Amino acid sequence: MEAAATRNKKLTAKPAKLGRDVQARLGQQLRAMYDEVVNQGVPDRFNDLINRLDSSGKKDPQ
Amino acid sequence: MSMDESVRKAVLGAVPSLRAFAISLCGNVDRADDLVQETLLRALANIDSFQPGTNMSAWLFTILRNHFRSEYRKRRREVEDSDGHHAESLKSQPDQYGHVEFREFREALAQLPSDQREALILVGASGFSYEEAAGICGCAVGTIKSRVNRARTRLAELLHVNSAEDFGPDETTRAVLASGGE
Numbered sequence: 001m002e003a004a005a006t007r008n009k010k011l012t013a014k015p016a017k018l019g020r021d022v023q024a025r026l027g028q029q030l031r032a033m034y035d036e037v038v039n040q041g042v043p044d045r046f047n048d049l050i051n052r053l054d055s056s057g058k059k060d061p062q
Numbered sequence: 063m064s065m066d067e068s069v070r071k072a073v074l075g076a077v078p079s080l081r082a083f084a085i086s087l088c089g090n091v092d093r094a095d096d097l098v099q100e101t102l103l104r105a106l107a108n109i110d111s112f113q114p115g116t117n118m119s120a121w122l123f124t125i126l127r128n129h130f131r132s133e134y135r136k137r138r139r140e141v142e143d144s145d146g147h148h149a150e151s152l153k154s155q156p157d158q159y160g161h162v163e164f165r166e167f168r169e170a171l172a173q174l175p176s177d178q179r180e181a182l183i184l185v186g187a188s189g190f191s192y193e194e195a196a197g198i199c200g201c202a203v204g205t206i207k208s209r210v211n212r213a214r215t216r217l218a219e220l221l222h223v224n225s226a227e228d229f230g231p232d233e234t235t236r237a238v239l240a241s242g243g244e
Contacts, residue, residue, distance in 0.1 A: 018112050018218055026217055027186050030171075031163045034187035037082035049099060053063040053106055 071111060073102060077118065079188055080126055086183045087130050089172060092098035097133075101126040120190065124198045129181065134176075170220035174213050179210035183216075 018026075080101065098107035105112070105125050112121055169181060177199075184195040185206065192210075196203045 009153065013085065018214055022218055022223055023214060025223070026214055026221075029164070029167045031185045033167060033171075033184065034082045034086070036164070038078040039087055040081070042074055042077045043081075043095070043237065046098065046102065047097065049102060050065070050070060050074060052104075054070060 065106070069118075073122070075120045076088065076119045077102075080122055083123060083180075083188055084126060084130070085182060086171070086187075087127075087176070087180060097126060097130055100129055104129065117194065120194050120198055123184070123190075124200075127198055128195055158160075166221065170217050176214055178209045178216065180211035181206050182213035185210050226244070 068107065079097065080098050081094060084097045084101075085091055088094055091159055101122060112118065115123060171182075174182070180199065184190045184198060185192060190198065192203050192206050196206045199206065
C-alpha cells in the first residue's frame, strides 16, 4: 500500500531523477557557499587555542 | 602531552572545513565556532584514540558531528521544532555566511531534514567519499547515498529548478543586478 502510494506520488510529482545539469548547478552553489567559509582560513582564536594547548603540553614533565 | 607537528598541522588544516560544516549544521557562525573549539579540545584530549595513518579530517568531523548531535538533542527538549528553528535562525541572520547571494540557497538548505543536510554537505561540499561520510554519520553507505539523493531532489523542488536554465543568470550576474539600485 505504502509502496503504491509512493509510486503514485512519484508519477504525479516532479521526476525523482534530477538531470545532470541540475545536479551540477546545485553542487556548484553548495561548494561556493561552503568555500566562502573555507576561504576565510583559520581564525586567530583557533591558532591561539592550539598554541596554548601545545605550550601547556610542552611544560608537562612527561 | 606535547603536540606532534604533524598532528598540529592536520588539526589546523581541518579547521576551515570544520567551520564550514559546523555553520551548515547550526546556521550560526558564533555557535559554529564554539562547536569547532569544543571539537578541538575534545580531539586533542583524546588524541591517543586517533589512529595514525587514518583520515584526521574525518576523525575531527565525526567528533564535531557527534558533539553537535548530543547538544542538539539537549536543545530539542527545549525547542520542539528544531529544523524550523534552524531555518528561522538563518533567516534572522542573513549575513552569517557573508554574501547575500547565497541567501535563497541557504534558506532552501536549512529546510532540509538535518540527516539529509549533513549527508549532502559532507559528500557535496566537504569532499568526503560516501564511505567516509557513512563513517562520520555512523550509518550504512546506502543510507548516505539515499539521503544525498533525497536532499538534491528536495533542494531542486525548493528552488523550483527543473533544468539548469531555471537557475537564471548565474549568481554573480544576479548579485550585480540586485545591487544595481544601491
